Amino acid sequence: MRSLRLFLIPTLLLLLALPVSRGRYNDDFDDGEDLADDNDFAEFEDMNDDPVAETETMPPPRVSFPSQVDDEEDEDEATVELEDGQDGFEDSETQDQDIFSKYDQEEFEGIGDMEKTIHSMKDPLIIHTVPAHLQNNWESYYMEILMVTGLLAYIMNYIIGKNKNSRLAHAWFNSHRELLESNFALVGDDGTSKEAVSTGKLNQENEHIYNLWCSGRVCCEGMLIQLKFLKRQDLLNVLARMMRPACDQVQIKVTLNDEDMDTFVFAVGTKKAMARLQKEMQDLSEFCGDKPKSGAKYGLPDSLAILSEMGEVTDGVMDNKMVHYITNHADKIESIHFSDQFSGPKIMQEEGQPLKLPETKKTLLFTFNVPGMGNTSPKDMDTLLPLMNMVIYSIDKVKKLRLNREGKQKADRNRARVEENFLKQTHAQRQEAAQTRREEKKRAEKERIMNEEDPERQRRLEEAAQRREQKKIEKKQMKMKQIKVKAM
Amino acid sequence: MCFSNLLRLYKPPSTETNPTLEDPTPDYMNLLGMIFSMCGLMLKLKWCAWIAVYCSFISFANSRSSEDTKQMMSSFMLSISAVVMSYLQNPQPMSPPW
Numbered sequence: 001m002r003s004l005r006l007f008l009i010p011t012l013l014l015l016l017a018l019p020v021s022r023g024r025y026n027d028d029f030d031d032g033e034d035l036a037d038d039n040d041f042a043e044f045e046d047m048n049d050d051p052v053a054e055t056e057t058m059p060p061p062r063v064s065f066p067s068q069v070d071d072e073e074d075e076d077e078a079t080v081e082l083e084d085g086q087d088g089f090e091d092s093e094t095q096d097q098d099i100f101s102k103y104d105q106e107e108f109e110g111i112g113d114m115e116k117t118i119h120s121m122k123d124p125l126i127i128h129t130v131p132a133h134l135q136n137n138w139e140s141y142y143m144e145i146l147m148v149t150g151l152l153a154y155i156m157n158y159i160i161g162k163n164k165n166s167r168l169a170h171a172w173f174n175s176h177r178e179l180l181e182s183n184f185a186l187v188g189d190d191g192t193s194k195e196a197v198s199t200g201k202l203n204q205e206n207e208h209i210y211n212l213w214c215s216g217r218v219c220c221e222g223m224l225i226q227l228k229f230l231k232r233q234d235l236l237n238v239l240a241r242m243m244r245p246a247c248d249q250v251q252i253k254v255t256l257n258d259e260d261m262d263t264f265v266f267a268v269g270t271k272k273a274m275a276r277l278q279k280e281m282q283d284l285s286e287f288c289g290d291k292p293k294s295g296a297k298y299g300l301p302d303s304l305a306i307l308s309e310m311g312e313v314t315d316g317v318m319d320n321k322m323v324h325y326i327t328n329h330a331d332k333i334e335s336i337h338f339s340d341q342f343s344g345p346k347i348m349q350e351e352g353q354p355l356k357l358p359e360t361k362k363t364l365l366f367t368f369n370v371p372g373m374g375n376t377s378p379k380d381m382d383t384l385l386p387l388m389n390m391v392i393y394s395i396d397k398v399k400k401l402r403l404n405r406e407g408k409q410k411a412d413r414n415r416a417r418v419e420e421n422f423l424k425q426t427h428a429q430r431q432e433a434a435q436t437r438r439e440e441k442k443r444a445e446k447e448r449i450m451n452e453e454d455p456e457r458q459r460r461l462e463e464a465a466q467r468r469e470q471k472k473i474e475k476k477q478m479k480m481k482q483i484k485v486k487a488m
Numbered sequence: 489m490c491f492s493n494l495l496r497l498y499k500p501p502s503t504e505t506n507p508t509l510e511d512p513t514p515d516y517m518n519l520l521g522m523i524f525s526m527c528g529l530m531l532k533l534k535w536c537a538w539i540a541v542y543c544s545f546i547s548f549a550n551s552r553s554s555e556d557t558k559q560m561m562s563s564f565m566l567s568i569s570a571v572v573m574s575y576l577q578n579p580q581p582m583s584p585p586w
Contacts, residue, residue, distance in 0.1 A: 141582075147538050151541065191498040221496050
């Protein structure tokens with residue numbers, strides 16, 4: 001018994017040391033460590049022939065888990081003989097899979113079956129992946145790389161688009177410069193200088209809009225040319241244009257002096273443009289109420305339509321040269337709009353109609369489409385030069401065009417009608433506005449009286465106000481009487 | 489022939505009378521960019537911050553020459569800072585929504 005005890009203590013110590021040295025059960029870490037243990041504790045191996053139960057530190061499950069890989073570990077396992085009365089450790093709840101010893105078949109029952117189940121339980125090893133941010137792996141950041149690539153693509157497109165628009169603008173200006181300089185004294189003004197000096201260059205409003213102001217010519221006040229290119233610098237716009245093609249436009253607005261144009265409203269252009277303008281433009285909707293007529297009657301292509309205040313105007317504008325210009329360049333013409341009542345698009349105000357008629361200006365508007373449908377090259381700008389000639393011709397033509405007596409009378413009647421309609425519609429609002437103004441005046445006067453410190457003056461002012469009121473009432477009564485008498 | 493009495497200086501058209509003619513894209517994109525930046529910063533959403541960067545780029549591309557560059561730069565800086573802060577707080581890569 002004593003020798004047994006002497007043997008037991010070191011064995012216990014050995015078994016305590018084993019888990020620390022071995023670490024977690026893992027095939028990967030199964031290296032030469034165990035071999036070292038082998039040598040250290042080899043002396044105990046021979047004594048471990050007897051079947052043993054494991055100690056406290058390695059609470060055994062009810063079954064043994066012999067595996068072929070465990071052979072080395074099994075050898076290290078010390079066997080311990082239990083003293084009488086002690087039970088084998090039965091807390092198998094822990095299900096510790098790190099069992100190193102083989103259980104003797106004679107000593108234990110049902111081991112064979114459990115072995116199989118344990119094998120199957122052991123098989124599905126779950127190997128967790130290392131979290132992404134701990135990996136030194138750029139591939140996991142593929143979304144970020146995509147984003148940065150997208151940004152770089154956007155920047156590249158911005159630079160390319162901006163340069164293309166700039167080249168197109170300068171190509172246009174170079175081809176038109178001579179014509180403009182021969183017709184206008186002032187070509188190019190950015191509005192900052194107080195002196196009328198030609199800058200001789202385009203005014204860049206945007207990466208896709210360029211302006212040019214020309215002035216100093218007979219028959220007109222000035223001409224504003226806007227080159228409205230496509231937004232080539234914006235990648236989103238480029239992608240949208242793949243779905244819905246659009247083209248660059250040149251918009252020319254010629255403002256005239258009062259004596260430069262007679263009173264008429266006229267427009268010609270593509271059918272779609274005419275329908276849109278008739279709805280949107282204040283003057284076209286008021287003076288050209290009829291549906292757009294086909295231009296075929298005047299020798300124009302079928303694709304073009306005409307909106308006119310009266311037939312005489314169309315006959316006057318559509319002379320041979322104009323028809324020739326329009327027919328030859330019909331594909332480039334979006335709309336041509338001559339008006340002495342031009343006030344821009346209809347303004348939708350929240351509080352109903354505006355209280356007074358919008359200001360009008362005698363204007364000629366031209367909208368031309370640049371050929372190429374977006375894929376424009378600088379050479380295409382030369383094809384717009386004849387259209388500029390047409391613009392100059394139109395300015396001179398409109399100056400000479402005068403309506404006959406009948407036409408003039410009809411035009412004047414139209415304008416009077418429009419004004420009357422407008423006044424009727426706004427009558428209620430104007431009345432309200434007048435009433436508010438009167439009340440404001442009264443209130444201001446009363447306040448003035450109240451603020452007066454001198455009681456004597458206050459009384460006199462009050463009396464004066466009362467007399468004024470009385471007079472007003474008497475006047476009104478007189479008027480009513482007169483109206484009644486007239487009615488009778 | 490003397491044209492001096494015919495000369496008229498250029499007067500830039502007032503945008504107040506014709507608000508419909510003005511392109512609202514840069515203003516909307518600016519606002520959207522700021523909103524996404526704030527969402528990205530407060531809610532620590534990386535994709536919000538990235539979209540904010542895109543919005544500020546789009547706003548810059550569509551802006552008018554007369555617009556204040558300070559406004560543009562501040563929106564830009566805000567979106568960049570949103571991206572940087574999101575990654576400092578959580579260095580994990582962005583996961584796709586699918």
